[in-house]
Amino acid sequence: FNRLMMPSMYSHMRHWCLLLVKITRCSYWFIQRGVLAALNFFEYWKQIDTRLDGVANTAMVELGDTRLAGYFAEKRFSQQPFFRNGIPALVAYPANCRSPSCYMRYPGELTVDSVVNWVASSIVGLPRILYYSKETLGPQFIGKNSHHKVKAIFFSSTGERAAPFLRQAAQEYSSYASFAFVLWKEEESQIWWNSLGVESAPALVFLKGPGAKPVVYHGTFSKSEFTEIMEEHKHQELQQLRSDTSLDLGCDARGHSRAGKEMMIWYCVIAAGRPGVELSKKRQILRKAQDQLRSAADESTGNLEILVQVASAATALKDDRLTFVWLDGELQKKLCAFYLATDYHGACGPRGFEDDNDKPEVFIVRFQRNATYEALKADKKNNLIETLQGQDIPDASQLVARYNGPDEILEINKWVSQIIKDGDTREIPYFTSKVPDLLPEETSKEWLSGTKSIRSAGKSLKERVQNSGFSFSDYLTDPRVGPALLMLACISWGTIWFKNIQSAQKTPTDEAPKDRTNKRRRPKLSPTLFGQPTETGTDPEPKDAREWEIEDSDSD
Structure with a gap:
């Protein structure tokens, strides 16, 4: 990885990339200044590279390549490159990066766990897998998560964080499974053995539905091994009929059977009810009925006596013409009421x-396709009006039969087998009707919406400030800061002195006295009852008027 790769690196980047800027044995000046201990980080780097395999690409930049190393360094005011936290320094490039300046710096402690967690959480945006105790595992994880998901439980003896590839699997399989960690304690070993069949840690347990036997794996797993295990156990033994699984399960009149488009008749057995204890019991019975048919269809382990009684159902299940599912009647009220009537x-x-x-x-539910009807439908495809009128009509005819017998596994299978036998041999009229659509369930990927873009990783306000390269300490080390502050202080002092001199030399101006006569007089209130104006003074005197003194008549 050298400077010749820089022009084309951004156009070909499709994954997260983590770069290590490190010193070499030839960098004698750095070694003498105490960076020799940083060379030990190279061993940590190997572990980081191993743990991030498949999650982020890694590379190293030698400090001897001054041009490339200076590109990743921060710049002072003098444009001199420097590494704020010393060497080695870590930077990360987001996926689909198109700009050479979109990398982010690692600000934390240089340990394997800290670096790996920073890349997985802050850069890639992988979900965390939480730890649960024996008291909280049942109510807060098994009972609280979605009922249609498989529960994957990891037992760890160290209490360390989940490996990045496990967190990546939790992201990729979020629609199928929920993940949890449990810290293994010797004093609780008997509890885990009795409940889940776990002997020791590390271990992995899959819970695939009510009453289903836990699937236990002991030991550690690589990424490829864990992916194979997840593909094998990502579905419950009795799957839920959902809007995103109905076509794959063969329980949708608009689709086909699991055997393919060539199959004209197929069946779907459904246990519908409100989520709770009673529905869990019914799901457990239906799952055991499905297991009994699978065992009967297996010639090596099948019971001949049972096979005779359920032959039609066992054959249909083996040929992918029969599916067992359960339906959330509380959420899918319209479809549930449509079938039960x-x-x-x-x-x-x-x-x-x-x-x-x-x-x-x-x-x-018995589904049937009619070859003649489909041929006519293909001929009318060019007719826009008929196409719009029939766009909500399913392609397959549906016939529903309710089970009213006892909750016994063999009785249910005998009833299913008889329905299939009659449905395959009898001539049943072909008809279609509009079926209510399955309502979409919770997406379970809301926390993933922010990880689809670069802004999701390292773009919060706190991380933007940290990655901006701004630090107040940088100003203290710049030699121009002191003279600049002194100049500002002088300018401020000179401004204050100049204003004081001006105020001292300024003489008071002869301001005209305020004319009190010009003040607006307050009108006097009228003394009359009706507010009519009255004379409040005498008539104006003429200019040549004189005042005559009236002599007292008594003086004569």
């Missing part, structure tokens, strides 16, 4: 006040 209040819709009458229902 009558007496659905115990299984569909939200609970009322003090309504504990939960009664999940099991029913089967």
